[in-house]
Amino acid sequence: VPALREAGAALYRGLPLAAYIAQIFGNDHDLTHGRQMPCHPGSRAARYVTMSSCIGTQLPHATGMAMAAQRLRDGHVVAGYMGDGATSEGDFHVALNFAGVFRAPVVFVCQNNQWAISTPVSAQTATPTMAEKALAYGLPAVRVDGNDALACYVAMRALVDRARRGEGPQFLEALTYRVSAHSSSDDPSRYRDESVTAVWRESRCPLVRFRAFLLSRGLLSAEGDSALRDELD
Secondary structure, eight states, X not given: OOOSSOHHHHHHTTOOHHHHHHHHHTOTTSTTTTOSOTTXXXXXXXXXXXXXXXXXXXXXXXXXXXXXXXXXXXXOOEEEEEEGGGGGSHHHHHHHHHHHHHTOOEEEEEEEOSEETTEXXXXXXXXXXXXXXXXXXXXXXXXXXXXXXHHHHHHHHHHHHHHHTTOOOEEEEEEOOOOSOSSTTOOGGGTSOHHHHHHHHHTSOHHHHHHHHHHHTTSSOHHHHHHHHHHHO
């Protein structure tokens, strides 16, 4: 059950890239024929619910789906995604409270990119971390380096396994940074120090870091990386 930036999860679960591109363009190959906003794909086959642009509204849905899975005893775990700004919405608190009380098999994933459009985390909440909010509802919480692909995978796998074993809802906070503008109408230089952004973009980029890891382990060659980039382009 995605928020705004989880199309990667849909692709990972089987949504064809061509179908996603068609949805963005709203062309004749788009399953919804342009009736949905761009970058709002949905896939029944990939079990990926169409996102809503309304912040936080998807979180009670994630809890409800997990409660349904719990009753069906089908072993399914629901992932409910959000940004840091969603933790200030009432839906966040409703979702976590119900999930905690009913021990629903749901993993809440907070992508903390430190900016809710132009609102910094420091003006968003009094808690130092988003994970602390989950603890108040009885959810085990983990905070991870959101720009480390392997750390995210290990943490998410562990939390999904715990939820599937019947240990109730879990919470993952992935700390990252929104290096681009929120949208094409946004100018982040008006409200933040872009020299900080440059550090996150250049030395902390998850793609650069993971590429370096693969090269260092001999799992990827410079030639193979170049060929892959050409193919994708």
